[in-house]
Amino acid sequence: MSIAVVFDSAGTLLRSYRTARDVGTGEILPDVETTLLTCRDPARVLIALNAHSRDVMGAPDDQFLSEYLCERKVGFGVSCLRQVTPHEELANLLYGDREALVGDLQACIKDVWGILKEEELVVMDSGAILNLSKRGIEFTVTAGGRPFKGAKETIESLHAMGVATYIASGDRAAKLEQIADHLGIPRDQVHGIATPSIKAQIVEDLQDYYETVVMVGDGINDLKAFRRADISILSEQQSREKPEQLTRAAGYIIKNVREVVPIVRELSDDGIVSI
Known part of the structure; x- marks a missing residue:
């Protein structure tokens, strides 16, 4: 039997720490689930910026x-959204905004780095x-992460x-390649930059080449891929608070990424699969 396993990154392969800042109030939201924060309002769209943290930290905060x-x-790139919106409209909102300051993003970067700076590998x-x-x-x-032990x-x-x-993840490809x-x-x-719909499409495309496609995820943005996959595995290694x-x-x-191996092994009678 030919098998492919598709992993989301944060919460499945990575222990992720995320920080958000409310631009209107200046409130810092430490260790927040950004996909859940996004999905609480159908008008919200989570985007990933192709920006390097060091460059952002060197810019004027005002x-x-x-x-x-x-x-x-x-x-x-678009990471998570509830209503389909043209890329051009999102670009107009992003590049035309006159509320958020560089300092708002710097505050998120500082908080995440303060938590993860001692780790051997940080993305x-x-x-x-x-x-x-x-x-x-x-x-x-801002999100930062380190691989789970056993990943x-x-x-x-x-x-x-x-x-x-x-x-398949909503994160930037450059970050994901470092993890890979x-x-x-x-x-x-x-x-990279895979929206919920794109994740589901990736699973569907892989089903043309593999007899069984397994999706391993941890958040609401994996729901469409779960429903499309032959086998879906929800990881609670980082958090048990799931919709x-x-x-x-x-x-x-599962409670640990290592549990994926015996589940996949059981998909084959003799424990041996072929590509």
């Missing part, structure tokens, strides 16, 4: 974030939550069984 993004020609990503109703940036966000061994075990591994290199997942099997509809869609619920 500069409009939109001006900084335009000056540096920083692009973006960071920054973005924003746009609000279609408010017509601008409602939150700035690398899990990938090695799957590869030893002949199982193909993929990453560490874990041993081929870069051409890494899909009911997500837990209902999961075929398995």
Whole structure:
């Protein structure tokens, strides 16, 4: 039997720490679930910025974030949204915003770095939550993560069984490739800036080549992929607070990424699969 396992990154392969800042109030929201924060309002759209943290930290804190993004020609990708919106409209909101400052994003970066700076491998990503109703940036966000203990061994075990591994995540491709290199997942099997619909499409496309496609995720943005996959695995390694509809869609619920291996092994009568 040919099998492919698709992993989300944060919460499944990575222990992620996320910080958001409310642009209107200046309130810092530490260790927040950004996808849940986004989904609480159908007008919100979570985007990932193709910006490097060091460059952002070197910019004037009182500069409009939109001006900084335009000056540096920083692009973006959509990570999570509830209503389909043209990319051009999102670009107009992002680059035309006159509320969020560079300092709002710097505050998120500082908080995340303060938590994770002692880790051996740290990957960071920054973005924003746009609000279609408010017509601008409602939150700035930064996420940082380190691989869960056992993540690398899990990938090695799957590869030893002949199982193909993929990453499909809303994070930037550059960040995901760094993770993939560490874990041993081929870069051409890494899909960044994947919205919920794109994740589901990736699963569907892989079903043309593999007899069984397994989706491993941890958040509401994995729901569509769960419903499309042959086998869905919900990870509670980082948090047990999951929406009911997500837990209902999961075929398995795990507490540790290592548990993926025996689940996949059971899919084959003799424990040996072929690509």
